[in-house]
Each structure stands twice: as C-alpha cells, then as structure tokens.
Amino acid sequence: MIQQTIFPRVNTHIAAISKSYRFNGGTATVQVDSLGNYEVMVNGSRFSSQENSAKRDADYKPAVSDISLKMVAAFEKRDAEFTAMHKKAARMQKLSEHQKKIDALSPQQYERETFPLSRPIREDVRRELEAEAEIRFSDLYEDKRKERTTFVNEHEKEAMAARLRAYEEIQSFFSDLQDDKEARANALFQKEYDRQKKEIEDYINGETTATERNIRMILGELSLPYRVEISCDYDEKSGLLNTNIEFHGDMNLPTNKTNILSTGKISVKDKLVKEMEQFKTETIVSMIYYVAASLFNAAINIRTQRVSVWLDGKREGLVWIQFDRAKFTKLSMRTINPMLNYYDWPRVDALRMVRGASQFYTMDANSFKAAIAQAKAENGIEDVRTEISSDATDSSMVTVSIGYAKTVADALPNDIVLQSLVPEAVRSGATKVTLPKKYKGILNELRG
Incomplete structure (x- = not known):
C-alpha cells in the first residue's frame, strides 16, 4: 500500500492586466484587476489632471478591450486548472513502444587499441648495427670499412632474432592487456545492457518494486489545485491497481465568473449555485481521469484500475469507477469530454441532475461499499x-x-x-x- 498526500501546486491567483499607449500628455496605462476594477495611470501616476485626456484618446478603448479579453482568458485558464486538469496527463504508454526499445537494445562492445609498434625489418637492424660498427671501428688511422661490414654481416641474424623476440614479447603483453581490458569493459557493457533490458521488462511486466517506485514518482509529480490524499494498492499477478482518493478540507473552488459588457469592459460576478455544483462535479471527474491516466503509466502491466473517491476520514464515499487499460489507452486526454465518457465504465455514484446541474451526492461508507459490491456482481x-x-x-x-x-x-x-x-x-x-x-x-x- 502506497499513501501520499498531494498538496496544492496550482497557482489560481489572477494578476492584474495592463496595457500602455502614447497620447498627447505622455504615456497612459490602463489596468484591470480580477475584481473587474479599471484604472488609468498617466506617466506612472494614479492621480493626474491628464487622466480624462488619456481616456478621450483613440487608443483608450482598444486598450480596454484588449485587457478585458485577456482577463476573460485568465479566468478561463484558472477554471481549466480545475475542470480540465485531465489534459495535463502524460500520453499513455504502449506495449509495442517498449518492445521496440528492447529490440533496439544491444550491448556495447569494447574497441581494441591498435598495437603502436611496427614489426622490425632487416634495414632497421642493419642501420643500428652500422651505427654501432662506426663506434667500434673508427677510421682514425686506417680504413675500417671492411671490418665494419664484417661486423654487420656477422651480427645481423642474431640482432634480427633478438629484435623479433622483443617485439613479439611486447606485442604479446600488449595483447594480454587488451584482452583484460576488453573482458572487463564488455562485462560492464553487458551488465548495463542487462540492467536496461530488465528495467524495460520490469516496466512491461509490472514488477512490484519497480511499479511501486513509479507510482510514488507519479504521485509526487501530480499538479492539483487542492489537497488530497491518494493511496494505491497494486497487485502484480492480476495487473490490478486500486486507487483511493480522499479529499481533505475545502476544494477551494473559484466562486466568481466574468463576461464582457457592451462597453468593452468586464463584469465579475459570483457564480450561481447550480454553476458551482456543475463546476464541482466536472472538477471531480476531471481529477479522476487525470489521476487514472497518470497512474496507468506506472507499468504496462496495470490492466485494470479502480478509482474510489472519499471524503474526510473515508466516512462517506462519492465515486467508484473501474477503467480497463485496453479501452482507456484509446482515449485522448486532450480532446475527451470526461463528463460524457464517464458513463461508459462500471461505476458507483449518486450523481443526480438538480436544477440543471450535475451533482454528486455522498453515500455513507457501508452503503458505498455495498453499492460497489453490487456493481461488481452486476x-x-x-x-x-x-x-x-x-x-x-x-x-x-x-x-x-x-x-x-x-x-x-x-x-x-x-x-x-x-x-x-x-x-x-x-x-x-x-x-x-x-x-x-x-x-x-x-x-x-x-x-x-
């Protein structure tokens, strides 16, 4: 069993947006904040006699329209951090891709060094003997060329044999060194190859230790806008992953919305109750798909994933749903509508349509477990x-x-x-x- 608390990592604060333009009185900057408040600053001052002149300038309304559109986009982006978090999920890994990785693997081979010395030849040996003879038989008082020639001829065969023996000994020693280096290097290369292959095979087969390590890593990388505790129980033999998501405290859902008025400015209002309920439902479903899609990538062997959503202390259950990998992997998290796809899976919930909004009702723990058992049986x-x-x-x-x-x-x-x-x-x-x-x-x- 793996348990990990996921703390909020998403910044849902919306900063003020501004735009500057030039007019006769200098530089004007129009700004709007997330509450829909507009102000105009002239030459960096919030209190200027040129403010009305700046507002009469032809560039004022286009600037207001521009920052209004950007603020609406900022609101949409903030809301998407809740209702479209599934789009952040990594692409589902496929078995064929990792089988190709194994096929492409091969152990690296040591490249032997070239022996740096050349094999001795007769000319080199005679040249060395001639140099030695010059010293032994110098022409100080008489011509010694005959003696030198005789010396070279007499010692050439012996010197050649000695040079060859020395060459072969050095070459043999060098070859032995290369054999040893090659054996050591290839052993390391083979070890690395075996490690890489086993790593891929463990990922494919879902070896328990490797899979649990991957689960911890994935949980640590989840980016959620609120705090939850996630526990995972993985069974290698069946390829089943049970994922429990427990909410702790408030979800901190954004409560306001915005729209553009005919004046080009924005209006910021509180969301209606039904809008908040629909927003909460879409947030929960999006989170389920985000977590499930992410955890499926812990191992190819995870063939089935059951996700349960609980409230504080697991006293009340909200959702139980079972995903099948073969079917789930065909979904695109970038384009899917989770609220529509949600109905295609075995599930347990008390999802109702109330005042035009989808709303999850809670079930006490015993009723929730009994409903799960019923769904499994059916x-x-x-x-x-x-x-x-x-x-x-x-x-x-x-x-x-x-x-x-x-x-x-x-x-x-x-x-x-x-x-x-x-x-x-x-x-x-x-x-x-x-x-x-x-x-x-x-x-x-x-x-x-």
Missing part, C-alpha cells in the same frame, strides 16, 4: 483475493461457505440469484453453497 467483476472454502468443479461456478454467501447476500438485498440460492441452502442445512463466479471476492470489498 458486471461480473472479480476481486484478486478471495475467501473460498473449496474449489468448484465447474470453472464458471465457485463453492463458498454458507457464512460467506449469507454475508454477500445481506450486502446485495436486491440480487435475485443470491436471495433464492442462499435461503434454500440454509433450509437444507448445507454448509456450503455454489454460486456463479462473479460473486468471488465480494466479501473482501465489503471488509475494506
């Missing part, structure tokens, strides 16, 4: 861990203890199958009951 969703007393012979059925079955039946009072099978088993005195496999593991969900 959609044939199985849990990872189960409490099964024995195996069923039919792969489409599962045999469980009567106590297990009664607990599930109590949680799903509207399930016709359970309400007929369980009482019948109790009346017959059976200790076990065989149920459709879709009920497998629901008890674990009820226990939290």
